[in-house]
Amino acid sequence: MRLALLALLGLAACNTQSSAPAVASDTAAPAIPLDTMKEAVRTLSSDAFEGRAPGTPGEQKTLDYLVQQFQKAGLQPGNNGSWFQDVPLVAITAKNVSPLSFTGGAQPMALRYGPEFVAGTYRVTPRIDVKDSPVVFVGYGINAPEKGWNDYAGLDVKGKTVVILVNDPDWQTAEARGEFNGRAMTYYGRWTYKYEEAARQGAAAAIIVHQTEPAAYGWNVVQSSWTGEQQVADAANGHADQSAAIGWIQLDKAKALFASAGQDFDKLAAAAKVKGFKAVPLGNVKASVSFDNTIRRHASKNVIGILPGAKRPDEYVLYTAHWDHLGRCEAAADGDDICNGAIDNATGTAALIALAQANKAAGAPDRSLLFMAVTAEESGLLGSKYYGDNPVFPHARTVGGVNMDALNMTPPARNVIVVGKGKSGLETYLDRALAQQGRTASNEPNPEKGFYYRSDHFMLAKHGVPMLYFDAGDDLIEGGTAAGKAAAQEYEKNRYHGPKDEFDPNWNWAGVEKDLQIYYAVGRMLAMTTDWPNWNQGDEFRAVRDESRAGAR
Template sequence: MRFSRFAFVLLATASPAFAQTQPSVDTMREVTRTLSSDAFEGRAPGTAGEEKTVAYLIEQFQKAGLKPGNNGQWTQDVPLVELQAKNVSPLTFTVGGKTMALSYGPEMVVGTYQVTPRIDVANSDVVFVGYGINAPERGWNDYAGVDVRGKTVLILVNDPDYRMTTLDGPFGGRAMTYYGRWTYKYEEAARQGAAAAIIIHQTEPAAYGWNVVQSSWTGAQQVADAANGHSDQSKAIGWIQFDQAKALFAAAGLDFAAAERAAGAKGFRAMPLKGATASVSFDNAIRKHASKNVIGILPGSQRPDEIVLHTAHWDHLGRCEAAPDGDDICNGAIDNATGTAALVALAEAHAKAGAAPRTLAFVAVTAEESGLLGSAYYGANPVFPLGQTVGGVNMDALSMAGPAKNVVVIGRGKSELDAYLDRALAAQGRVATNEPTPEKGFYYRSDHFSLAKYGVPMLYFEGGDDLVKGGVAAGEAAAKDYETNRYHGPKDEFDPAWDWTGAMRDVQLYFDVGRALATTDAWPNWVAGDEFRAIRDRSRTR
């Protein structure tokens, strides 16, 4: 059912003690500036930048008035393995007696989940498997009738129906499902036994340009530690440039556009690239380490065993592909020094407002940029029982485009947390809107997803796209400028000239929602029929 009338009454009658509390813009500005400075070297897990970040966050959490959140400790160890590809050969395709050699970085990127010192894929047959989806519940299997064990699979990114303008296609229409995420593509290819899984990059369905792929994949990579060293995964995973893929298809006597169209129709059958083989090799520098989630709490005054979560990832890419001016530090000012700063500012504001009935927890998670690894570890190894976790908010990349008339809710309509946000928005004279680009799959790209998978309702929204100055056109232009020129690159840097007005309105929303959740005794749920509802219901009855 939808949010109950009883819960609205609880919200409406909650203590007004926090009504005038405002998170500090000075705290937001200073924490963002510090975390994104060159001294923190891009905050990559397992580096000196992590050590500085964790120490700084503990200091800031203490200063804000928090107590250690992990049984008297400030941190939770997250076992990771750092893999650094060395001596990467070109990715070569041999077809029709000719060889295409794709260079590492500009034309292809490659890595592995396998914790092994050497990767060799030699003369592996090549098969185009469309979108690489095996979804029995939807009657869809791109691997039907083909054996790809030991072979190299080429995969399209996103879902087969991403070009639709509506949301009623076999895979959510315009909205991406998890089947469309690159992480799923590699997971399924491994289940099918592929030796190598290569995604064909296209900017629209990927939601970012090749520059983002190159900067994200050519440095040290983090994987979760595992007893089997991920030996069940494909040897090599990576991406190739769109133009290179088209040339490869043409060399194999296939028209890429026709193959892509075929892949979008139910009943598609995988297409071997006749006579084509793939080869790639590289060494792996391996280092095991324990990264850190940083956890602080404000204990509840009445029901301290009931937890309201606030999450943001502290990590970024560290040193990455250099900009033309030689700058190779991906500072991650927007992504996600701003969200981490919001954790500190919110903790500070809640402490000033006084203890709430429920416990407020603030969790700065690691390795989001490596596939949500820190939040995934927390979800599998929760410090606070998930059945006693009321719900929470996640903050990732606050907008510096200026004040907006709206916020864009990622996954709007999925949970009863929407009502809490709507109430907070009404106090600001603003509204919630749906994602304008659901095909980008933002729901699966930040840490709220790791908690949602375990049934915990999590609210995640982005800064509004309908700006007070310039409207939707200005909002779209600002988003495009950031994605093209700064996202996952060295120029995502702190700007002293930023207008913090819009970001602080959004942080105020997070404060109001978090405080309301900590004050009411209601237990918000996912709406009836949502994919996470049954998981939540089971956890709450244990």
């Protein structure tokens, strides 16, 4: 399929900082090199790359391969003559993890590490020892002054263990509106926020209760993601200001814990949904857990390639994808312990290569195109956060970008799913590209999963850079939404963050090929226009973008 860029570039100037006419010097997209895409996914997800964990031999193989492929595609090194941006990390592996014990209740409890609880730490220290820490249930663990909501109001949790619910208080609301945007998760609902706030409050330990629906994944994902080596950003204070222990417990164990303290978990969880909820100490119950840490400092790498613009090379359009995955992880029943990350995210990384090749074949656009493969997304978006805090190219001169994370191998769909639909003027470009394929943009069917805060675009958006993130459609041409939902559920249940996310030579690539054409068109249009798309009025990122662009002008 060939997309006529001249037609696509007839864009309305709404939500832009410039209404200058858009002009294209080329009229159509070249064919997307699907064979390049297939070979890159197969290579990056092979056992030889050992799951592409940062700081392992798998990282070095990934870096070597990406540089080779970026060079072959015709890109230039994107960081002052280097392909790399160093990202200082610390790898922490918990060893000799004790049971998570609770004493002082009707029944003492000792939870098993792995099947019943997981724990780790952000602190860079050889030993963690939380002993006889009073336990407090803090509901959703949210402190949102702008909403008049504070689950920690009047509470001193210094030295205590807080038990927290995942997601937002109104996550079961049918619509995306309410105190915390209803069904659509806000950042207050993310587990990362829960630990951040617990640390600000001085908690010794922070434990989240796992519930599959509001967490958006089963316990198998928690266990595989939280065991083994964990990456944190290096910091001068060794993260001494963070809680000593953070982790998750199974829902049934949380209910048993509350019952042992004379409390009803379900009643307290319901009460926590109402503004004004007061935290509840669990009687005389005290928590203890300890473990040793092996510590390894290393510099992981973001990989940056650039296709310089022909007319305005100091204006930048960004494609991002994370190259990392989990490395060796909890073994499957057959003993396979390599989390290959074929879908997540060898596909997105391979798309960078394929799109670079396609854009080079089309000739240099007016603006520069950046292709950035970032590290440590699986550890909390650490690579993109580092770039956001230490940009190689000024955010004020970055027009916008597209993030690619886990391209689903489903047959062609009538739509795409826009994560965070309605946030920015970039959707005008997306809609024009989709129209050429007779497709539409849809809202997320599961906004409670909080995908907007779970991939690398978020760390650019926080600095004001308009970023678009969309997934493969769920309304399949053959089978409709029922088939799309079944495919998504099968992947999440059987392969996501597990050893079976592997390359399959029998994949149907027709849907991915159409999506790649959309990624190409959106990026190319941005690189050929003079417009500066912005976040929509009232969006959480609008103010920082306005300030950034005002400074640039």
